[in-house]
Amino acid sequence: MSPVVRKRGEKFTIPSKYLLLILTIVCCILMVVTFSTNLFSTSLNSVAGFVVVPFQEGISSVGTWISARSDELGQIKTVLETNQTLQAKVDALTIENTQLQQEKYELNTLRNLYKLDEEYSEYKKTGARVIARDSGNWYHSFTIDKGSDDGILLDYNVIASGGLVGRVTEVGSNWSKVTSIIDDNANVSAMVLATSDNMIVSGDLQLMEEGSIRFQQLVDSADKVVVGDKVVTSMISDKYLPGILIGYISSIDKDANNLTKSGYLTPIVDFEHIDEVLVIMQTKEVGQ
Amino acid sequence: MRRNIVFTLMVIVCFILQSTLFKSLSFGGISPNLLIIVTSAFGFMRGKKAGLSIGFFCGLLQDIFFGQAIGFYALIYMYIGFTNGIFNRFFYQEDIRMPLALISISDLAYSMICYVLLFLLNAKFNFGYYFKHIIMPEVVYTILITIIIYPVILLIHKSLEKKEKRSEKKFV
Numbered sequence: 001m002s003p004v005v006r007k008r009g010e011k012f013t014i015p016s017k018y019l020l021l022i023l024t025i026v027c028c029i030l031m032v033v034t035f036s037t038n039l040f041s042t043s044l045n046s047v048a049g050f051v052v053v054p055f056q057e058g059i060s061s062v063g064t065w066i067s068a069r070s071d072e073l074g075q076i077k078t079v080l081e082t083n084q085t086l087q088a089k090v091d092a093l094t095i096e097n098t099q100l101q102q103e104k105y106e107l108n109t110l111r112n113l114y115k116l117d118e119e120y121s122e123y124k125k126t127g128a129r130v131i132a133r134d135s136g137n138w139y140h141s142f143t144i145d146k147g148s149d150d151g152i153l154l155d156y157n158v159i160a161s162g163g164l165v166g167r168v169t170e171v172g173s174n175w176s177k178v179t180s181i182i183d184d185n186a187n188v189s190a191m192v193l194a195t196s197d198n199m200i201v202s203g204d205l206q207l208m209e210e211g212s213i214r215f216q217q218l219v220d221s222a223d224k225v226v227v228g229d230k231v232v233t234s235m236i237s238d239k240y241l242p243g244i245l246i247g248y249i250s251s252i253d254k255d256a257n258n259l260t261k262s263g264y265l266t267p268i269v270d271f272e273h274i275d276e277v278l279v280i281m282q283t284k285e286v287g288q
Numbered sequence: 289m290r291r292n293i294v295f296t297l298m299v300i301v302c303f304i305l306q307s308t309l310f311k312s313l314s315f316g317g318i319s320p321n322l323l324i325i326v327t328s329a330f331g332f333m334r335g336k337k338a339g340l341s342i343g344f345f346c347g348l349l350q351d352i353f354f355g356q357a358i359g360f361y362a363l364i365y366m367y368i369g370f371t372n373g374i375f376n377r378f379f380y381q382e383d384i385r386m387p388l389a390l391i392s393i394s395d396l397a398y399s400m401i402c403y404v405l406l407f408l409l410n411a412k413f414n415f416g417y418y419f420k421h422i423i424m425p426e427v428v429y430t431i432l433i434t435i436i437i438y439p440v441i442l443l444i445h446k447s448l449e450k451k452e453k454r455s456e457k458k459f460v
Contacts, residue, residue: 132353135306
């Protein structure tokens with residue numbers, strides 16, 4: 001006799017192994033569908049955004065408040081100690097400051113050379129708050145509190161404290177998911193500002209906690225790239241706008257093939273403590 | 289009906305807490321896995337069916353917000369819930385050792401599956417590093433959190449069971 005039989009006076013139920021089979025098939029279909037189309041990105045996202053996001057916004061602020069208070073308590077002692085040393089430093093810094101004033105002129109001329117400054121302010125930007133982080137420990141993506149209602153579109157670039165954070169990879173009506181450049185499966189086409197040599201910057205889970213990112217395939221036949229050089233997004237990237245600062249080269253090695261170089265760079269952004277980000281309201285125009 | 293509402297609320301509350309509060313309280317970038325605790329606990333408390341359906345919804349939520357393909361985490365969580373449901377026969381409310389063991393094994397299994405499917409197949413072979421820095425800390429932190437929130441889940445389970453028995457009696 002089949003187990004899926006309705007007896008009189010009994011509620012109709014499916015045995016758990018059949019339910020498991022059915023849901024497994026459903027999951028597999030869903031996976032195939034999400035890989036081949038973007039059918040769910042609108043409907044499911046808006047439902048989830050309606051139910052979950054408002055709570056995340058509230059509780060997220062409570063969580064940051066609590067961690068800020070606990071940090072404060074731990075810091076009071078060290079603050080008292082550092083206060084004395086800092087006082088001595090102030091004098092030294094005043095002298096240094098005058099030197100830096102001179103260097104500032106130099107910097108301004110260099111900036112004009114690359115027109116970086118103008119390009120940054122040219123982009124229309126909007127501020128957003130980080131309300132939730134990836135619930136697993138394997139990837140480094142987070143949700144922000146702005147979505148398609150605020151004009152956010154897929155692949156908009158996200159920056160914070162002057163450096164590249166990542167790009168928008170999913171959009172709901174009032175939230176969107178940002179995948180950061182240190183995420184394990186993120187790759188950014190970048191270039192060294194001084195020499196315009198292109199390279200690939202790829203995130204890595206192993207390096208995440210050291211706060212550095214790996215770069216590969218740097219073609220530098222003239223041997224001009226040195227530690228400390230600025231790395232910005234390249235002109236040829238099809239997702240990222242050109243000239244956004246990523247970080248500084250912290251170490252550089254020659255690859256085994258003697259043609260390319262690879263190494264590590266230190267990002268500008270402190271990915272552990274991102275609370276507010278800026279979304280650049282412009283996608284890169286790529287000739288289709 | 290009441291049971292379904294309670295389950296849905298539990299899952300949503302846990303997901304929200306995990307992606308917000310526990311992320312701010314994480315140690316070294318590692319946060320506990322509340323969803324595994326809920327999935328596993330309801331699995332061995334209420335049987336295979338409850339386990340697999342709760343696992344399915346936990347995974348689905350994670351998929352929608354942070355997954356690359358909808359259905360991936362849902363599948364993993366669902367099987368974990370179902371497997372825990374098999375141990376329903378050995379479940380006694382007074383005993384806390386079996387729940388702790390089951391939840392930690394579930395979290396270990398979840399992390400292993402994630403590593404194999406998402407990283408090993410992506411040519412990241414340094415298993416030692418991932419085990420030491422991601423998997424173990426997560427399991428330990430999850431066990432600690434389990435000790436705190438397991439009594440709450442048990443309480444919810446007991447009160448649900450009591451209400452269900454009462455309504456059964458009324459029916460008879």
